[in-house]
Amino acid sequence: MSAAAQRVRPNDPRECAEALASASASRRSIRVRGAGTKDYLGLRTPTDVVLETTGLRGIVAHVPADLTVTVAAGTPFAELRTALAAAGQFLPLDPPHAEATIGGVVAANSTGFWRARYGGVRDQLIGTATALVDGTVAHAGGRVVKNVAGYDLNKLLVGSLGTLGVITECTFKVLPLPRTSAGLRASFRRGADAFAAADAVARTPARPAALVVDTTGRDVWLLHVLAQGEPSAVERTLVIASDAAVASGGTAQRDADIDAALDPLRELPATRRGVLIRASLPIAAQRAFADIATRLTGLRRLVADAASGIVRVHVQSDESSEIAAADTLIAAARVCGGSAHVERRPESMRTSAAAWSDADVPGAFLMKRLKDGFDPNGVLEPGRGVVA
Numbered sequence: 001m002s003a004a005a006q007r008v009r010p011n012d013p014r015e016c017a018e019a020l021a022s023a024s025a026s027r028r029s030i031r032v033r034g035a036g037t038k039d040y041l042g043l044r045t046p047t048d049v050v051l052e053t054t055g056l057r058g059i060v061a062h063v064p065a066d067l068t069v070t071v072a073a074g075t076p077f078a079e080l081r082t083a084l085a086a087a088g089q090f091l092p093l094d095p096p097h098a099e100a101t102i103g104g105v106v107a108a109n110s111t112g113f114w115r116a117r118y119g120g121v122r123d124q125l126i127g128t129a130t131a132l133v134d135g136t137v138a139h140a141g142g143r144v145v146k147n148v149a150g151y152d153l154n155k156l157l158v159g160s161l162g163t164l165g166v167i168t169e170c171t172f173k174v175l176p177l178p179r180t181s182a183g184l185r186a187s188f189r190r191g192a193d194a195f196a197a198a199d200a201v202a203r204t205p206a207r208p209a210a211l212v213v214d215t216t217g218r219d220v221w222l223l224h225v226l227a228q229g230e231p232s233a234v235e236r237t238l239v240i241a242s243d244a245a246v247a248s249g250g251t252a253q254r255d256a257d258i259d260a261a262l263d264p265l266r267e268l269p270a271t272r273r274g275v276l277i278r279a280s281l282p283i284a285a286q287r288a289f290a291d292i293a294t295r296l297t298g299l300r301r302l303v304a305d306a307a308s309g310i311v312r313v314h315v316q317s318d319e320s321s322e323i324a325a326a327d328t329l330i331a332a333a334r335v336c337g338g339s340a341h342v343e344r345r346p347e348s349m350r351t352s353a354a355a356w357s358d359a360d361v362p363g364a365f366l367m368k369r370l371k372d373g374f375d376p377n378g379v380l381e382p383g384r385g386v387v388a
Contacts, residue, residue, distance in 0.1 A: 005031070005047055011055040013129055013137045013168035020166060021135030023049050024377050031381060032162035034074055034101035038108045040269075040344045042161055042384040053103050056168050059083055070127065070171040073103030089174045092118035094210075096269045103167045109159030112266045113210035113226070116202070116307030118175075125154045127171030130164075133375055141171065156370070163385040164374040178228035181209075183258020184238045186223040186245035191294065193248045194221035195287040198306035200244040201225065202283070206237040210258075213286075213304040214265055218294050223250070223306075224265070226258050265303045274300060274316030275345045277329045281309040281338035292332045296325045309338065319349060 010016040023030050028048035056074035064087045071080050077100050084090050094112035095105045111120040127141030140153035188194040194213045210226035227237035245252040281289055286304050293302050298317025315325040326342050333340035
Protein backbone atom coordinates (compact mmCIF):
# COMPACT_ATOMS: atom_id res chain seq x y z
CA MET A 1 0.00 0.00 0.00
CA SER A 2 1.49 3.31 -1.05
CA ALA A 3 1.15 6.49 0.99
CA ALA A 4 -1.05 7.99 -1.75
CA ALA A 5 -3.35 4.99 -2.05
CA GLN A 6 -7.03 5.85 -2.41
CA ARG A 7 -9.17 4.38 0.36
CA VAL A 8 -12.60 3.06 -0.56
CA ARG A 9 -15.08 1.83 2.05
CA PRO A 10 -18.25 0.48 0.41
CA ASN A 11 -21.37 0.02 2.51
CA ASP A 12 -23.06 -2.72 0.49
CA PRO A 13 -22.15 -5.38 -2.10
CA ARG A 14 -23.28 -3.25 -5.04
CA GLU A 15 -21.02 -0.35 -4.02
CA CYS A 16 -18.18 -2.81 -3.61
CA ALA A 17 -18.67 -4.23 -7.12
CA GLU A 18 -18.84 -0.75 -8.64
CA ALA A 19 -15.60 0.24 -6.92
CA LEU A 20 -13.88 -2.86 -8.28
CA ALA A 21 -15.17 -2.25 -11.81
CA SER A 22 -13.98 1.37 -11.75
CA ALA A 23 -10.50 0.42 -10.56
CA SER A 24 -10.20 -2.43 -13.05
CA ALA A 25 -11.27 -0.26 -15.99
CA SER A 26 -8.54 2.27 -15.17
CA ARG A 27 -5.95 -0.45 -14.40
CA ARG A 28 -5.57 0.66 -10.78
CA SER A 29 -4.31 -2.08 -8.46
CA ILE A 30 -6.44 -2.98 -5.45
CA ARG A 31 -5.69 -4.26 -2.00
CA VAL A 32 -8.56 -5.76 0.01
CA ARG A 33 -8.44 -5.11 3.75
CA GLY A 34 -10.71 -5.95 6.65
CA ALA A 35 -9.26 -5.67 10.15
CA GLY A 36 -5.71 -6.01 8.79
CA THR A 37 -4.97 -9.17 10.78
CA LYS A 38 -3.73 -11.01 7.64
CA ASP A 39 -1.46 -8.24 6.34
CA TYR A 40 1.55 -10.50 6.79
CA LEU A 41 0.32 -13.19 4.38
CA GLY A 42 1.93 -13.41 0.94
CA LEU A 43 3.76 -10.59 -0.78
CA ARG A 44 2.03 -7.30 0.05
CA THR A 45 2.95 -4.84 -2.70
CA PRO A 46 1.96 -1.15 -2.89
CA THR A 47 -1.43 -0.63 -4.56
CA ASP A 48 -3.37 2.32 -5.97
CA VAL A 49 -6.56 1.54 -4.04
CA VAL A 50 -7.24 0.05 -0.62
CA LEU A 51 -10.75 -1.36 -0.42
CA GLU A 52 -11.84 -1.62 3.21
CA THR A 53 -14.56 -4.15 3.96
CA THR A 54 -15.42 -2.92 7.45
CA GLY A 55 -18.43 -1.02 6.07
CA LEU A 56 -19.99 -4.39 5.21
CA ARG A 57 -21.02 -5.29 8.72
CA GLY A 58 -23.77 -7.09 10.59
CA ILE A 59 -25.76 -10.30 10.65
CA VAL A 60 -27.91 -10.45 7.52
CA ALA A 61 -30.01 -13.47 8.51
CA HIS A 62 -29.97 -15.99 11.33
CA VAL A 63 -32.42 -18.90 11.36
CA PRO A 64 -31.71 -20.85 14.56
CA ALA A 65 -34.11 -23.65 13.62
CA ASP A 66 -32.24 -24.22 10.34
CA LEU A 67 -28.82 -23.96 12.02
CA THR A 68 -27.63 -21.35 9.50
CA VAL A 69 -26.40 -17.77 9.68
CA THR A 70 -25.62 -15.22 6.97
CA VAL A 71 -23.22 -12.46 7.91
CA ALA A 72 -21.64 -9.48 6.13
CA ALA A 73 -17.94 -10.04 5.42
CA GLY A 74 -16.66 -7.05 7.38
CA THR A 75 -18.22 -8.27 10.63
CA PRO A 76 -15.70 -9.15 13.35
CA PHE A 77 -15.63 -12.88 14.05
CA ALA A 78 -15.94 -12.17 17.77
CA GLU A 79 -19.16 -10.23 17.15
CA LEU A 80 -20.69 -13.18 15.32
CA ARG A 81 -19.59 -15.55 18.07
CA THR A 82 -21.33 -13.42 20.71
CA ALA A 83 -24.56 -13.17 18.71
CA LEU A 84 -24.71 -16.91 18.11
CA ALA A 85 -23.96 -17.69 21.76
CA ALA A 86 -26.99 -15.63 22.78
CA ALA A 87 -29.07 -18.09 20.73
CA GLY A 88 -27.30 -21.12 22.22
CA GLN A 89 -25.31 -21.80 19.05
CA PHE A 90 -21.76 -21.45 17.72
CA LEU A 91 -19.83 -21.50 14.47
CA PRO A 92 -17.37 -24.39 14.89
CA LEU A 93 -14.27 -22.47 13.82
CA ASP A 94 -11.54 -21.20 16.14
CA PRO A 95 -9.30 -19.02 13.94
CA PRO A 96 -6.39 -16.97 15.30
CA HIS A 97 -6.69 -13.19 15.63
CA ALA A 98 -9.63 -12.30 17.85
CA GLU A 99 -10.30 -9.11 15.86
CA ALA A 100 -10.38 -10.82 12.44
CA THR A 101 -13.35 -10.21 10.14
CA ILE A 102 -15.51 -12.97 8.69
CA GLY A 103 -14.31 -12.18 5.16
CA GLY A 104 -10.70 -12.36 6.27
CA VAL A 105 -11.23 -15.75 7.92
CA VAL A 106 -12.70 -17.15 4.70
CA ALA A 107 -10.29 -15.46 2.27
CA ALA A 108 -7.29 -16.68 4.27
CA ASN A 109 -8.77 -20.12 5.04
CA SER A 110 -7.98 -19.36 8.66
CA THR A 111 -8.61 -22.24 11.06
CA GLY A 112 -7.44 -23.16 14.51
CA PHE A 113 -7.34 -26.42 16.45
CA TRP A 114 -10.98 -27.53 16.00
CA ARG A 115 -10.46 -28.61 12.40
CA ALA A 116 -10.09 -32.34 13.01
CA ARG A 117 -13.35 -32.49 15.02
CA TYR A 118 -15.57 -30.03 13.15
CA GLY A 119 -13.86 -29.43 9.80
CA GLY A 120 -12.40 -26.23 8.41
CA VAL A 121 -13.78 -23.14 6.69
CA ARG A 122 -14.67 -25.07 3.52
CA ASP A 123 -16.79 -27.48 5.54
CA GLN A 124 -18.83 -24.79 7.31
CA LEU A 125 -19.32 -22.35 4.43
CA ILE A 126 -22.49 -23.03 2.41
CA GLY A 127 -23.06 -19.72 0.62
CA THR A 128 -21.29 -16.55 -0.51
CA ALA A 129 -21.89 -13.26 -2.27
CA THR A 130 -18.78 -11.92 -4.01
CA ALA A 131 -18.16 -8.61 -5.77
CA LEU A 132 -16.27 -9.10 -9.04
CA VAL A 133 -14.15 -6.75 -11.14
CA ASP A 134 -16.75 -6.71 -13.93
CA GLY A 135 -19.14 -4.88 -11.59
CA THR A 136 -21.39 -7.83 -10.79
CA VAL A 137 -22.14 -9.57 -7.51
CA ALA A 138 -21.89 -13.36 -7.84
CA HIS A 139 -23.93 -15.60 -5.55
CA ALA A 140 -22.95 -19.19 -4.81
CA GLY A 141 -24.63 -21.80 -2.64
CA GLY A 142 -27.50 -20.52 -0.56
CA ARG A 143 -28.93 -20.08 2.92
CA VAL A 144 -29.99 -23.68 3.44
CA VAL A 145 -27.67 -26.61 4.04
CA LYS A 146 -29.10 -28.70 1.17
CA ASN A 147 -28.39 -26.07 -1.50
CA VAL A 148 -25.39 -27.56 -3.29
CA ALA A 149 -26.46 -27.32 -6.93
CA GLY A 150 -23.85 -26.32 -9.51
CA TYR A 151 -20.11 -25.77 -9.20
CA ASP A 152 -19.08 -25.02 -5.63
CA LEU A 153 -17.64 -21.53 -6.06
CA ASN A 154 -17.48 -21.19 -2.28
CA LYS A 155 -14.55 -23.57 -2.04
CA LEU A 156 -12.72 -21.64 -4.75
CA LEU A 157 -12.93 -18.45 -2.69
CA VAL A 158 -11.65 -20.05 0.52
CA GLY A 159 -7.95 -19.19 0.77
CA SER A 160 -8.00 -16.95 -2.32
CA LEU A 161 -6.65 -13.95 -0.33
CA GLY A 162 -8.83 -11.52 -2.29
CA THR A 163 -7.16 -12.33 -5.61
CA LEU A 164 -10.39 -13.40 -7.37
CA GLY A 165 -12.97 -11.03 -5.92
CA VAL A 166 -14.16 -9.42 -2.70
CA ILE A 167 -16.34 -11.62 -0.50
CA THR A 168 -19.25 -9.50 0.76
CA GLU A 169 -21.49 -12.04 2.51
CA CYS A 170 -21.02 -15.53 3.94
CA THR A 171 -23.54 -18.17 5.01
CA PHE A 172 -22.42 -20.84 7.45
CA LYS A 173 -23.73 -23.95 9.09
CA VAL A 174 -23.83 -23.57 12.88
CA LEU A 175 -24.24 -26.00 15.78
CA PRO A 176 -25.78 -25.96 19.27
CA LEU A 177 -23.29 -25.01 21.94
CA PRO A 178 -21.64 -28.06 23.55
CA ARG A 179 -23.18 -28.99 26.89
CA THR A 180 -19.79 -29.23 28.55
CA SER A 181 -16.11 -28.65 27.87
CA ALA A 182 -13.03 -29.91 29.71
CA GLY A 183 -9.31 -30.33 29.14
CA LEU A 184 -6.24 -32.37 29.92
CA ARG A 185 -2.50 -31.64 29.79
CA ALA A 186 0.16 -34.32 29.48
CA SER A 187 3.92 -33.84 29.79
CA PHE A 188 6.69 -35.84 28.08
CA ARG A 189 10.47 -35.85 27.91
CA ARG A 190 10.59 -36.74 24.21
CA GLY A 191 8.71 -35.47 21.20
CA ALA A 192 8.29 -38.98 19.84
CA ASP A 193 6.33 -39.93 22.98
CA ALA A 194 4.09 -36.86 22.79
CA PHE A 195 3.21 -37.57 19.16
CA ALA A 196 2.73 -41.27 19.91
CA ALA A 197 0.17 -40.39 22.59
CA ALA A 198 -1.57 -37.92 20.29
CA ASP A 199 -1.70 -40.51 17.52
CA ALA A 200 -3.15 -43.08 19.89
CA VAL A 201 -5.94 -40.66 20.87
CA ALA A 202 -6.61 -39.66 17.27
CA ARG A 203 -7.11 -43.32 16.30
CA THR A 204 -9.90 -43.83 18.83
CA PRO A 205 -13.56 -42.79 18.41
CA ALA A 206 -13.01 -40.11 21.07
CA ARG A 207 -12.67 -37.22 18.59
CA PRO A 208 -11.40 -34.44 20.88
CA ALA A 209 -12.07 -30.85 19.82
CA ALA A 210 -8.34 -30.07 20.05
CA LEU A 211 -5.25 -32.29 20.15
CA VAL A 212 -2.15 -30.08 20.28
CA VAL A 213 1.54 -30.86 20.79
CA ASP A 214 3.61 -27.93 22.01
CA THR A 215 7.29 -27.43 22.86
CA THR A 216 9.83 -24.66 23.29
CA GLY A 217 12.83 -27.00 23.23
CA ARG A 218 13.95 -30.62 23.34
CA ASP A 219 13.34 -31.60 26.95
CA VAL A 220 9.69 -30.76 27.69
CA TRP A 221 6.83 -31.62 25.36
CA LEU A 222 3.19 -30.94 26.20
CA LEU A 223 0.04 -32.51 24.80
CA HIS A 224 -3.13 -30.45 25.25
CA VAL A 225 -6.50 -32.16 24.84
CA LEU A 226 -9.83 -30.32 24.68
CA ALA A 227 -13.05 -32.34 24.81
CA GLN A 228 -16.53 -30.94 24.09
CA GLY A 229 -20.01 -32.42 24.02
CA GLU A 230 -22.15 -34.51 26.35
CA PRO A 231 -20.65 -34.91 29.85
CA SER A 232 -20.25 -38.69 29.53
CA ALA A 233 -18.51 -38.38 26.16
CA VAL A 234 -16.20 -35.65 27.45
CA GLU A 235 -15.22 -37.76 30.46
CA ARG A 236 -14.57 -40.77 28.23
CA THR A 237 -12.34 -38.72 25.93
CA LEU A 238 -10.22 -37.43 28.81
CA VAL A 239 -9.82 -40.93 30.25
CA ILE A 240 -8.69 -42.22 26.85
CA ALA A 241 -6.21 -39.33 26.53
CA SER A 242 -4.85 -39.86 30.03
CA ASP A 243 -4.36 -43.58 29.46
CA ALA A 244 -2.61 -42.91 26.12
CA ALA A 245 -0.28 -40.38 27.74
CA VAL A 246 0.73 -42.73 30.55
CA ALA A 247 1.20 -45.63 28.12
CA SER A 248 3.60 -43.42 26.11
CA GLY A 249 5.72 -42.56 29.14
CA GLY A 250 4.12 -39.24 30.07
CA THR A 251 2.24 -37.81 33.02
CA ALA A 252 -1.28 -36.40 32.69
CA GLN A 253 -3.50 -34.10 34.69
CA ARG A 254 -6.85 -32.40 34.15
CA ASP A 255 -6.58 -28.78 33.00
CA ALA A 256 -9.37 -26.65 34.42
CA ASP A 257 -8.43 -23.72 32.18
CA ILE A 258 -7.61 -25.43 28.89
CA ASP A 259 -8.64 -22.36 26.87
CA ALA A 260 -5.96 -20.28 28.62
CA ALA A 261 -3.37 -22.85 27.54
CA LEU A 262 -4.58 -23.10 23.92
CA ASP A 263 -5.18 -19.40 23.22
CA PRO A 264 -1.51 -18.32 23.00
CA LEU A 265 -0.72 -21.38 20.87
CA ARG A 266 -3.56 -20.55 18.51
CA GLU A 267 -2.34 -16.95 18.31
CA LEU A 268 1.19 -17.91 17.23
CA PRO A 269 0.61 -16.31 13.77
CA ALA A 270 0.27 -12.96 15.56
CA THR A 271 3.94 -13.13 16.65
CA ARG A 272 5.64 -10.11 15.12
CA ARG A 273 9.31 -11.00 15.64
CA GLY A 274 11.25 -13.75 13.96
CA VAL A 275 10.03 -16.11 11.23
CA LEU A 276 6.99 -18.38 11.35
CA ILE A 277 6.88 -21.46 9.12
CA ARG A 278 3.61 -23.31 8.49
CA ALA A 279 3.81 -26.93 7.37
CA SER A 280 1.07 -29.29 6.23
CA LEU A 281 2.21 -32.86 6.84
CA PRO A 282 1.01 -36.46 6.85
CA ILE A 283 0.04 -37.32 10.43
CA ALA A 284 2.77 -39.95 10.71
CA ALA A 285 5.47 -37.51 9.55
CA GLN A 286 4.98 -34.93 12.30
CA ARG A 287 7.45 -36.41 14.77
CA ALA A 288 10.26 -36.60 12.16
CA PHE A 289 9.60 -33.00 11.11
CA ALA A 290 9.50 -31.87 14.74
CA ASP A 291 12.82 -33.58 15.44
CA ILE A 292 14.43 -31.51 12.67
CA ALA A 293 12.76 -28.31 13.89
CA THR A 294 13.96 -28.67 17.47
CA ARG A 295 17.60 -28.77 16.28
CA LEU A 296 17.37 -25.36 14.62
CA THR A 297 19.22 -22.34 15.93
CA GLY A 298 16.80 -19.88 17.49
CA LEU A 299 13.78 -22.17 17.92
CA ARG A 300 11.20 -20.39 20.06
CA ARG A 301 8.16 -22.65 19.74
CA LEU A 302 6.72 -25.56 17.81
CA VAL A 303 2.95 -26.04 17.83
CA ALA A 304 1.39 -29.03 16.07
CA ASP A 305 -2.29 -29.62 15.46
CA ALA A 306 -1.59 -33.30 15.90
CA ALA A 307 -4.92 -34.52 14.53
CA SER A 308 -4.68 -32.64 11.23
CA GLY A 309 -0.92 -32.42 10.53
CA ILE A 310 -0.64 -28.62 10.60
CA VAL A 311 2.63 -27.64 12.31
CA ARG A 312 3.88 -24.13 12.97
CA VAL A 313 7.49 -23.38 13.93
CA HIS A 314 8.59 -20.02 15.28
CA VAL A 315 12.29 -19.20 14.95
CA GLN A 316 13.88 -16.01 16.24
CA SER A 317 17.59 -15.37 15.74
CA ASP A 318 19.77 -13.33 13.40
CA GLU A 319 18.49 -12.88 9.85
CA SER A 320 20.80 -15.41 8.22
CA SER A 321 19.85 -18.10 10.76
CA GLU A 322 16.15 -17.38 10.26
CA ILE A 323 16.47 -17.69 6.48
CA ALA A 324 18.43 -20.92 6.88
CA ALA A 325 15.77 -22.28 9.24
CA ALA A 326 13.00 -21.46 6.77
CA ASP A 327 14.87 -23.19 3.94
CA THR A 328 15.55 -26.23 6.12
CA LEU A 329 11.94 -26.62 7.22
CA ILE A 330 10.50 -26.16 3.72
CA ALA A 331 12.87 -28.84 2.43
CA ALA A 332 12.10 -31.11 5.40
CA ALA A 333 8.37 -30.83 4.80
CA ARG A 334 8.85 -31.96 1.19
CA VAL A 335 10.96 -34.93 2.27
CA CYS A 336 8.25 -35.86 4.78
CA GLY A 337 5.63 -35.91 2.04
CA GLY A 338 4.06 -32.55 2.84
CA SER A 339 4.60 -28.88 2.08
CA ALA A 340 5.55 -25.72 3.94
CA HIS A 341 5.80 -21.99 3.42
CA VAL A 342 6.86 -18.86 5.28
CA GLU A 343 3.66 -17.68 6.93
CA ARG A 344 5.10 -14.61 8.64
CA ARG A 345 8.41 -12.76 8.54
CA PRO A 346 9.66 -9.23 9.39
CA GLU A 347 9.35 -6.46 6.81
CA SER A 348 13.15 -6.45 6.51
CA MET A 349 13.00 -10.04 5.21
CA ARG A 350 10.17 -9.62 2.70
CA THR A 351 12.53 -10.10 -0.24
CA SER A 352 15.08 -12.47 1.31
CA ALA A 353 12.46 -14.95 2.64
CA ALA A 354 9.76 -15.50 0.02
CA ALA A 355 6.27 -16.29 1.29
CA TRP A 356 5.75 -19.13 -1.15
CA SER A 357 8.18 -21.91 -2.04
CA ASP A 358 9.91 -21.75 -5.42
CA ALA A 359 9.05 -25.41 -5.99
CA ASP A 360 6.41 -26.41 -8.51
CA VAL A 361 2.96 -25.69 -7.09
CA PRO A 362 0.39 -28.42 -7.79
CA GLY A 363 -2.39 -26.95 -9.93
CA ALA A 364 -0.49 -23.71 -10.64
CA PHE A 365 -1.57 -23.70 -14.30
CA LEU A 366 -5.23 -24.04 -13.33
CA MET A 367 -4.90 -21.36 -10.65
CA LYS A 368 -3.37 -19.00 -13.22
CA ARG A 369 -6.26 -19.66 -15.61
CA LEU A 370 -8.77 -18.93 -12.86
CA LYS A 371 -6.97 -15.72 -11.91
CA ASP A 372 -7.00 -14.57 -15.53
CA GLY A 373 -10.69 -15.38 -15.84
CA PHE A 374 -11.80 -13.60 -12.67
CA ASP A 375 -9.33 -10.71 -12.86
CA PRO A 376 -8.24 -10.24 -16.50
CA ASN A 377 -6.47 -6.95 -15.83
CA GLY A 378 -4.57 -8.34 -12.84
CA VAL A 379 -5.57 -5.54 -10.47
CA LEU A 380 -6.67 -7.57 -7.43
CA GLU A 381 -3.98 -8.10 -4.79
CA PRO A 382 -1.01 -8.28 -7.21
CA GLY A 383 1.63 -10.74 -6.00
CA ARG A 384 -0.41 -11.78 -2.95
CA GLY A 385 -1.29 -15.31 -3.96
CA VAL A 386 0.71 -18.37 -4.93
CA VAL A 387 0.43 -17.38 -8.60
CA ALA A 388 0.92 -13.75 -9.65
